[in-house]
Amino acid sequence: MEQQRETAAFGMWLFLVTEIMFFGGMFCAYLVYRVSYFDAFVAGSQKMNITLGALNTAVLICSSVTMVLGVHAAKTNRRRATVLFLLLTIMLGLVFLGIKAVEYHEHWIAGEFPGPNFHFDGPDPRHTQLFFSLYFAMTGLHALHMIIGICVVGTIAYFAWKGHYSSEFHTPVEITGLYWHFVDVVWIYLFPLLYLISHKH
Amino acid sequence: MATTVQPVEQQNYLNSNYGIKSWLLTTDHKRIGLLYLMSITLFFFLGGFFAMLIRLELLTPASDLMQSDNYNKVFTMHGIIMVFLFLIPSIPAVLGNFLVPLMVGAKDLAFPKINLASWYLFMLGGVVALYGMVTGGVDTGWTFYTPFSTTYSNTNVVTVAIGVFITGFSSIFTGLNIMVTVHRMRAPGMTWGRLPLFIWSHYATSVIMVLGTPVIAITLLLVALERLFHIGIFNSQLGGDPLLFQHLFWFYSHPAVYIMILPSMAVISEIVACYSRKRIFGYNFVALASVAIAVFGFLVWAHHMFVAGISVYAAMIFSLLSFLVAIPSAVKVFNWTATLYKGSVHFDTPMLYAFGFIGLFTIGGLTGLFLASIGIDVHVHDTYFVVAHFHYIMVGGAVMGYLGGLHFWWPKISGRLYPEGWAKLSALLIFVGFNVTFFPQFLLGYLGMPRRYAAYPEEFQVLNVLSTAGASILAVGYVLPMIYFVWSLRYGKIAGPNPWNAAGLEWRTSSPPPTYNFEETPIVTWEAYNYDEISEEKGVEVAG
Ligand code: HEM
Ligand SMILES: [Cu+2]
Numbered sequence: 001m002e003q004q005r006e007t008a009a010f011g012m013w014l015f016l017v018t019e020i021m022f023f024g025g026m027f028c029a030y031l032v033y034r035v036s037y038f039d040a041f042v043a044g045s046q047k048m049n050i051t052l053g054a055l056n057t058a059v060l061i062c063s064s065v066t067m068v069l070g071v072h073a074a075k076t077n078r079r080r081a082t083v084l085f086l087l088l089t090i091m092l093g094l095v096f097l098g099i100k101a102v103e104y105h106e107h108w109i110a111g112e113f114p115g116p117n118f119h120f121d122g123p124d125p126r127h128t129q130l131f132f133s134l135y136f137a138m139t140g141l142h143a144l145h146m147i148i149g150i151c152v153v154g155t156i157a158y159f160a161w162k163g164h165y166s167s168e169f170h171t172p173v174e175i176t177g178l179y180w181h182f183v184d185v186v187w188i189y190l191f192p193l194l195y196l197i198s199h200k201h
Numbered sequence: 202m203a204t205t206v207q208p209v210e211q212q213n214y215l216n217s218n219y220g221i222k223s224w225l226l227t228t229d230h231k232r233i234g235l236l237y238l239m240s241i242t243l244f245f246f247l248g249g250f251f252a253m254l255i256r257l258e259l260l261t262p263a264s265d266l267m268q269s270d271n272y273n274k275v276f277t278m279h280g281i282i283m284v285f286l287f288l289i290p291s292i293p294a295v296l297g298n299f300l301v302p303l304m305v306g307a308k309d310l311a312f313p314k315i316n317l318a319s320w321y322l323f324m325l326g327g328v329v330a331l332y333g334m335v336t337g338g339v340d341t342g343w344t345f346y347t348p349f350s351t352t353y354s355n356t357n358v359v360t361v362a363i364g365v366f367i368t369g370f371s372s373i374f375t376g377l378n379i380m381v382t383v384h385r386m387r388a389p390g391m392t393w394g395r396l397p398l399f400i401w402s403h404y405a406t407s408v409i410m411v412l413g414t415p416v417i418a419i420t421l422l423l424v425a426l427e428r429l430f431h432i433g434i435f436n437s438q439l440g441g442d443p444l445l446f447q448h449l450f451w452f453y454s455h456p457a458v459y460i461m462i463l464p465s466m467a468v469i470s471e472i473v474a475c476y477s478r479k480r481i482f483g484y485n486f487v488a489l490a491s492v493a494i495a496v497f498g499f500l501v502w503a504h505h506m507f508v509a510g511i512s513v514y515a516a517m518i519f520s521l522l523s524f525l526v527a528i529p530s531a532v533k534v535f536n537w538t539a540t541l542y543k544g545s546v547h548f549d550t551p552m553l554y555a556f557g558f559i560g561l562f563t564i565g566g567l568t569g570l571f572l573a574s575i576g577i578d579v580h581v582h583d584t585y586f587v588v589a590h591f592h593y594i595m596v597g598g599a600v601m602g603y604l605g606g607l608h609f610w611w612p613k614i615s616g617r618l619y620p621e622g623w624a625k626l627s628a629l630l631i632f633v634g635f636n637v638t639f640f641p642q643f644l645l646g647y648l649g650m651p652r653r654y655a656a657y658p659e660e661f662q663v664l665n666v667l668s669t670a671g672a673s674i675l676a677v678g679y680v681l682p683m684i685y686f687v688w689s690l691r692y693g694k695i696a697g698p699n700p701w702n703a704a705g706l707e708w709r710t711s712s713p714p715p716t717y718n719f720e721e722t723p724i725v726t727w728e729a730y731n732y733d734e735i736s737e738e739k740g741v742e743v744a745g
Contacts, residue, residue, distance in 0.1 A: 015377060025420060033442075037440070137432055
């Protein structure tokens with residue numbers, strides 16, 4: 001069992017390495033473009049809604065906490081607590097997506113979605129558009145990972161409800177936890193890079 | 202080897218159960234290997250069909266068989282099928298799948314269900330890509346260069362890119378499975394220093410799959426987003442930079458060429474040791490060379506962009522690094538050659554392929570160095586010289602290795618021997634056909650014939666006709682094994698557990714192996730390639 005659990009965890013870690021490379025391509029693109037088109041990126045970044053962003057950061061951190069508690073509950077044979085914490089995690093994930101949707105909507109209304117309708121009054125609108133392209137691509141992909149995560153946590157919660165996990169066998173809960181934390185960590189990088197870095201008081 | 206062994210119907214992975222479901226829902230790595238074998242064989246012949254169309258068009262200087270539009274689609278589909286749907290999965294997903302657990306003494310790969318899922322992903326990606334091809338095709342070249350692919354091409358770029366994207370995940374899962382298996386599933390006594398070089402090479406390949414594939418995945422996704430939603434990351438009209446695409450693409454695709462060649466090197470190490478009856482010369486060097494190739498391979502991508510507008514200094518550094526990556530490749534070639542020296546060399550079919558591999562890979566590698574010299578590359582970039590370079594490596598090298606491995610392990614896979622005479626004939630046809638097809642392309646490229654055009658000046662016709670003639674010989678060489686492998690399933694001689702007196706763990710179980718590979722968990726007490734301890738005559742029972 002122990003052997004099997006470690007093998008699965010090792011596999012998950014490797015998978016997360018691939019995820020780092022997956023996001024890494026866009027992080028590189030962002031950094032290179034930010035250096036090249038500094039002013040345009042600053043201008044774009046100032047359009048971010050820091051309040052909502054910060055709120056979302058807090059929501060995600062809370063969801064990581066509930067996830068940890070869920071894993072712990074599974075380890076200590078507390079079936080109801082496991083399900084409860086997993087459901088809380090899902091809830092927080094949904095709240096995050098909801099707030100993100102509000103932000104997207106704001107940008108959409110303000111004409112900040114890249115493409116033919118893009119509209120921006122600033123020093124270098126063409127490259128600010130590039131900023132928004134990256135913003136939507138990166139946060140969109142992150143949101144997609146959240147959606148997948150929510151589905152997986154949902155499945156795990158179902159099996160936990162059915163009593164599949166115990167102190168002997170809780171590998172799936174643990175592995176899902178690893179994934180969930182990873183997705184949170186990605187946001188922990190996205191938030192300062194997109195929102196805070198160019199903030200003026 | 203005895204002439205009349207009575208077929209004993211013992212339980213093995215092939216006859217343990219029958220029916221389509223027992224195949225489509227199998228989690229046995231050996232069966233999944235065979236599923237891959239069938240699918241990629243299909244893709245190989247499909248890709249080959251497009252290759253024949255290209256060669257037929259180029260028989261004459263004018264573009265008469267098809268118009269440029271269609272020609273563009275044909276070479277694109279040839280490239281995409283061959284690279285993403287055949288060569289990348291070829292050895293790792295077929296032979297690697299089949300052999301890695303056997304070689305390390307495990308019952309299966311670490312994650313059997315994920316292994317099956319990876320085959321389904323592969324098929325899904327393949328079907329999506331093919332759907333894109335039959336409903337209009339793509340004309341961007343296998344490289345999907347922007348801005349053509351994002352903005353101007355009015356073909357099915359998105360569908361095909363998504364197909365390739367999906368197959369990418371199947372290769373990530375295969376790599377992940379192999380890495381975890383090598384780390385955690387080795388039999389007692391199978392230390393890292395006793396692993397066959399096949400495993401070392403596959404481990405290095407898996408590292409590249411795991412680290413590189415996500416980058417192409419995100420790149421293709423961005424291309425698709427750009428076409429669908431006008432997000433402008435590569436589009437200069439929206440402030441993006443098309444060159445970024447090339448950086449990201451080659452960051453994966455140069456290492457990916459090592460995904461294609463390292464597994465062939467894996468096969469060659471096994472074959473060379475077996476048919477020289479010697480331990481591989483410099484085992485440690487060959488093992489580490491695999492890892493070095495995987496690492497350096499990630500540092501040379503911009504040698505594909507010397508004339509694309511990178512700075513002179515960047516070009517010089519990437520040129521230098523490209524020379525470095527040739528060192529571990531050369532180490533391998535020297536060590537194989539040294540293994541042959543004073544070995545008792547047998548010229549069986551797999552060994553013929555190994556010789557073919559070593560020779561052709563060397564030519565491909567050396568011309569790679571020509572190309573990595575900036576001055577020469579400026580002259581021959583995007584000419585047939587480049588086409589010849591990578592075909593020497595990918596077809597002369599990688600496909601030879603694949604076929605050599607398929608012959609070498611066919612008795613293990615099927616329990617039957619292939620007909621040696623026919624096999625030798627086809628190996629010869631392939632070698633000759635290959636050289637007649639592609640050597641003229643070095644000359645054509647040097648003389649200035651650009652790649653990817655349906656028409657060309659009169660003076661290039663002789664060499665092009667030669668090339669097309671060679672391709673026809675090559676085609677015969679490829680069809681033959683198809684036929685006699687299938688034939689041998691019924692009529693081939695019974696192989697027995699170890700027809701070649703080979704040393705690996707995989708030869709110590711019956712052929713075909715039982716579902717869980719070994720009757721009991723093997724305990725390894727010997728070094729890899731202990732051919733000095735294996736007598737030529739009986740060999741099967743070896744001193745431990
Ligand atoms: C031994 C070290 C190698 C070196 C130094 C090398 C160098 C190069 C260079 C400089 C180019 C760019 C030529 C140009 O576009 O002008 C190139 C192209 C290429 N090489 Fe290699 N190469 C090496 C090995 C390989 C291997 C092992 C493979 C495949 C298994 C390979 C496959 C390719 C492919 C596919 C292209 C052309 C891609 C395209 O433009 O469509 N190379 N190589
Ligand atoms: Cu390269």
